[in-house]
Amino acid sequence: MVLHQQAQLAMLPMRRRRVVKIRIAYGKHGLDIEVPDSYQPVVLRSAVDHPLADPQAALRSALRDPIASPSLHDIAARALERTSGGRARAGIVFNDISRATPNDVMLPVIIEELRDAGIRDEHITLFNATGTHRENSVDELRMILSDDLVRRYTIVQNDCTAEGVHTEIGTTAAGNRVKVMTQFLDQDIRIATGFIEPHFFAGFSGGGKAVVPGLAHLETILHNHGPHHMDHPDAIWGKTEGNPLWEDLAEAAALAEPVFLVNVTMTPDQRITAVFTGDRVEAHAAGCRHVARHALVPVDRAFDIVVTSNSGYPLDLNLYQAVKGMSAAGRIVRPGGQIIVAAECWDGLPDHGLFATLVMEAGSADELLDRLRGEDLRVRDAWQAHILALLRTKAEITLVSDRLTTGDIPQALCGWAPTVEDAIRDAALQMDHTPSICILPDGPLTIPVLPVK
Known part of the structure; x- marks a missing residue:
């Protein structure tokens, strides 16, 4: 030849x-x-998105002036008023080891706001949004959180196959029976963290994904990630509106409201470029628009x-x-x-x-x-x-x-x-x-x- x-x-x-x-x-x-x-x-390459000079200060400012929501401090203060003896419980959802989310930067600032409002350390629980992924080891948790956070706070990891630890909270228009970790639903203050980047079938990461699939039962995840969605032409990168998988996911996450969102965007070398907090839908949409301007390249x-x-x-x-x-x-x-x-x-x-x-x-x-x-x-x-x-x-x-x-x-x-x-x-x-x-x-x-x- x-x-x-x-x-x-x-x-x-x-x-x-x-x-x-x-x-x-x-x-x-x-x-x-x-x-x-x-x-x-x-x-x-994506368009340049410059890192923040002081990400902790930006996070603190965003928590105090969120999008379409009361401040996290005010949410915590109201929760304390509603609970007897000032025992309001706060649950913070974080991403597992498969994600580059700067948990060690974000969570201390969030916890500081909660503590300033009067929430006690023993009433703060960290939830690892593993979805269908394996649980993370203690060493991995120390790596993605910090020694201090692992030592001071209760950490609960989602086992999507476990029976008796999820509660059915409703059904989506697509017929998805939504089951989310009961312990998270029992929290008086629910906070979902994460970072926003393009996602290959959900459109973008972040937003309600921390709750569903992050804290969901396998049955709920299988329905949302089913072949009818994998084959759909609109279940693609950079698209949420009209994406049936994202819309089912968002509807499922809405059943677990109220959830205060704390999402960030990052450079390829994992430095924070912007912070989006507040209403789960509106804050996430603002973050997606920011990411689209930089990551979608003609x-x-x-x-x-x-x-x-x-x-x-x-x-x-x-x-x-x-x-x-x-x-x-x-x-x-x-x-x-x-x-x-x-x-x-x-x-x-x-x-x-x-x-x-x-x-x-x-x-x-x-x-x-x-x-x-x-x-x-x-x-x-x-x-x-x-x-x-x-x-x-x-x-x-x-x-x-x-x-x-x-x-x-x-x-x-x-x-x-x-x-x-x-x-x-x-x-x-x-x-x-x-x-x-x-x-x-x-x-x-x-x-x-x-x-x-």
């Missing part, structure tokens, strides 16, 4: 060619990659090869989470093209939950989709397997990871390469033309938007 000239070029050692050097997010320290400059790679065409990270630590902890980076790349890869995702995957596929079982047993993407769409299969993590299979029906997928290799991954759905350079070279060999390449160094923190046809 006679190789195309570009494929021949692809096999030459990197040192004999001029290259473009790009640093992408990977693990805690990043990854430097080299792309032949003959490919004229397009590098997409692109004029699709590409043969799209290289993406998964935003580095902590989001690239496993293949399950790396589907998010693949999904961002999938927006601009041409049909039949190649997605290359660099994710450390220190947590494996992982070995907890059902994602690994679903994808490793798959004989093909189409076979997996048929199974997931079957009425008899409603299991945790099916949604992530669903999105991975949808992406594989559009493009080839290659994982670059130094923690996983070929034998560890679902070969029917994705391949493996030791380096991004190897993955690009292998993809170029399969093409009869010079490939067009796009790089997403920050992964799903940057969401490409193609022109509407």
Whole structure:
């Protein structure tokens, strides 16, 4: 077989060619990659969003002057007036280890406001919004909160499969029976924290997601994350209005009101850029508008090869989470093209939950989709397997990871390469033309938007 000239070029050692050097997010320290400059790679990054000089002061100010809500101090003071003996209880929901939320910055400021209003430490409970994720270890809690917070406060983690710890509080218009942790519902003051970024099927993170799915029972999550939503064309990045999954989620979270929202936005290196507090709906909407201005990046065409990270630590902890980076790349890869995702995957596929079982047993993407769409299969993590299979029906997928290799991954759905350079070279060999390449160094923190046809 006679190789195309570009494929021949692809096999030459990197040192004999001029290259473009790009640093992408990977693990805690990043990854430097080299792309032949003959490919004229397009590098997409979000618009610059400058970090706050004093995030604690900004948080304090936002708590005292929130959006469409009384201040947190006033909410706490009124709760104390309503309860006998000044025993008002406050519950603060925080994100688990899979999210880069600056809990160690946010929670002390929130707690300071509560204490200033008269709420006692022993009446403050921290709720870990694990959703369907595993519980976090004590060491992990110390890492994402702080030694001081772990020592001083009661921490409750959501076990979505536990019986007798969730209360059914209503049914959404879509027929979702909403069950949320009873202990959170028993709090006199309910505070949901988080950070807002684009989300691959909910539109944006933050807002009511801290409550549902964060503190929800598995049955509620399975309904919201079902195949009818995964297949819906409006359950996509950057869209909440008209997104049936988000609207069901928001309606579910509303059943747990009143909830005071504390959300932030961040730079790719996880510094706070803005704070949005107050009414769960209006504060979140304001934050989403802010993120959209920076993270949604217009692109004029699709590409043969799209290289993406998964935003580095902590989001690239496993293949399950790396589907998010693949999904961002999938927006601009041409049909039949190649997605290359660099994710450390220190947590494996992982070995907890059902994602690994679903994808490793798959004989093909189409076979997996048929199974997931079957009425008899409603299991945790099916949604992530669903999105991975949808992406594989559009493009080839290659994982670059130094923690996983070929034998560890679902070969029917994705391949493996030791380096991004190897993955690009292998993809170029399969093409009869010079490939067009796009790089997403920050992964799903940057969401490409193609022109509407």
